[in-house]
Amino acid sequence: MASVPENNNYSIIIPTYHERDNISPLIERIADAMAGRDYEIVIVDDNSRDGTYDIVKKLSSSYPVRIIVRENERGLGSAVVHGIKNTQGKRVVVMDADLQHPPEVLPSLVGKIEGGADIAVGSRYVPGGGCEGWSRTRKIISAGAGAIAHIFLPSTRNIKDPMSGFFAFRRDIVDPEKLNPIGYKILLEILMEAKSRNVAEVPFTFVSRSAGESKLNARQQIDYLKHIFDLMKRKGELLRFIRFCLVGASGVGVNIGVFALLTRLGGMNESDFLALAIAIEISIITNFTLNDFFTFRDRRSSGCFLLRLLKFNVICLAGAGIQTGVYALLYHGLGIYDLLSDFIGIIVAMIWNYLLNTWITWH
Ligand code: GDD
Ligand code: MN
Numbered sequence: 001m002a003s004v005p006e007n008n009n010y011s012i013i014i015p016t017y018h019e020r021d022n023i024s025p026l027i028e029r030i031a032d033a034m035a036g037r038d039y040e041i042v043i044v045d046d047n048s049r050d051g052t053y054d055i056v057k058k059l060s061s062s063y064p065v066r067i068i069v070r071e072n073e074r075g076l077g078s079a080v081v082h083g084i085k086n087t088q089g090k091r092v093v094v095m096d097a098d099l100q101h102p103p104e105v106l107p108s109l110v111g112k113i114e115g116g117a118d119i120a121v122g123s124r125y126v127p128g129g130g131c132e133g134w135s136r137t138r139k140i141i142s143a144g145a146g147a148i149a150h151i152f153l154p155s156t157r158n159i160k161d162p163m164s165g166f167f168a169f170r171r172d173i174v175d176p177e178k179l180n181p182i183g184y185k186i187l188l189e190i191l192m193e194a195k196s197r198n199v200a201e202v203p204f205t206f207v208s209r210s211a212g213e214s215k216l217n218a219r220q221q222i223d224y225l226k227h228i229f230d231l232m233k234r235k236g237e238l239l240r241f242i243r244f245c246l247v248g249a250s251g252v253g254v255n256i257g258v259f260a261l262l263t264r265l266g267g268m269n270e271s272d273f274l275a276l277a278i279a280i281e282i283s284i285i286t287n288f289t290l291n292d293f294f295t296f297r298d299r300r301s302s303g304c305f306l307l308r309l310l311k312f313n314v315i316c317l318a319g320a321g322i323q324t325g326v327y328a329l330l331y332h333g334l335g336i337y338d339l340l341s342d343f344i345g346i347i348v349a350m351i352w353n354y355l356l357n358t359w360i361t362w363h
Contacts, residue, residue: 010039010110010168011089015079019097020050021211027063029103037110041065043097044083046074076165076215077181077189084176093168094186095122098209101166105204109168117200118173119190121159122166128203129161145224149188151351152232152241154358159199162188166204169194182230183223184216192231243295244354247287255283280320281313288312296362311361316353323349 012030016023023043030041043056047069056067068086070079080094091113095101105122112120123129125146131139145163149156156162167187173194181189191197232238259279262268268275288309292300302308323345330341 011087012093013083016097033103033106043067044079080186112200118198119169122204123161123201125160131206133208182227247290251283251287299362315356319349319353
């Protein structure tokens, strides 16, 4: 391939597994979309038996495309990482081969990188983006997957579509040796491992597949949960969540202890609402203090101690309201066993507290 000017050099990485009928139109449309830019297309194929290899070889005489075949490995995420490691472009683009990522979006995607973004995400969930022909089930699964990432990996919250498979990034923001995706969601890896994260989202419509079939199955959905868990471990978010839960448990102890003190020694009546209110408030304050010092020590950017305490206080009181509401709904409304209703209420309130506090109190 001809030598390329320094600042205009793209490696477009495309994982393939049995995509024979999509390759030619894909390459032609990329060539049209990237006209005027210097780029190479690198197909990373996991030893497809459908003639993908021969088609790419033939196209390589007219287009800047090459193919890397992995003989003994399978998997979209690891194929993409393999491609990143075996290319040199200063900027990397990742997209699917099956034309569900329309190549016509490329100019606006790489345009964001040229405009200064570190990562540009082709997004289904910003205005102007969408999914074509999705069943209600797939929509729900996708929204649920996004919510899980947003809850448990708080730093992905400013990105609407962290599970997209269509994105571009500056190579120097991430060390490929650190990338270790389990399953499909390689963008999540890059977002979590990138040194700087100036992210832009570009809307696109994830169109229906016209040829071949999706390799997404239940296995990948379990892998996704494993992947989230693994990222939480690696990035200290699991430890943070565990600390938050332990602090919450300590608060239950404080709550009961204060209530006992007030009613046994303080002479207050156990049916006195004030005793309960004081016990709740004191446990909120001890929870806050422990969380501020241990759980979110590195995330104290939002206002002063008192302001954070105020935010925490309001969120937790709302949480207590939610817990009571869930209990009432399940126990009184649906007749579910009281202890189970209480337990579910506690879990819902805990997730509420974690979500809102990582979003508002310590962000
Ligand atoms: N090398 C290699 N090895 N490629 C693979 C493998 C594999 O094991 N499995 C799938 N691919 C390739 C496909 O050939 C296709 O080019 C691309 O990866 C996407 O695979 P699909 O099976 O079509 O995935 P999808 O359409 O269900 O999922 C897409 O959308 C998701 C968002 O809903 C992907 O872009 C995902 O990354 C994305 O999260
Ligand atoms: Mn697909």
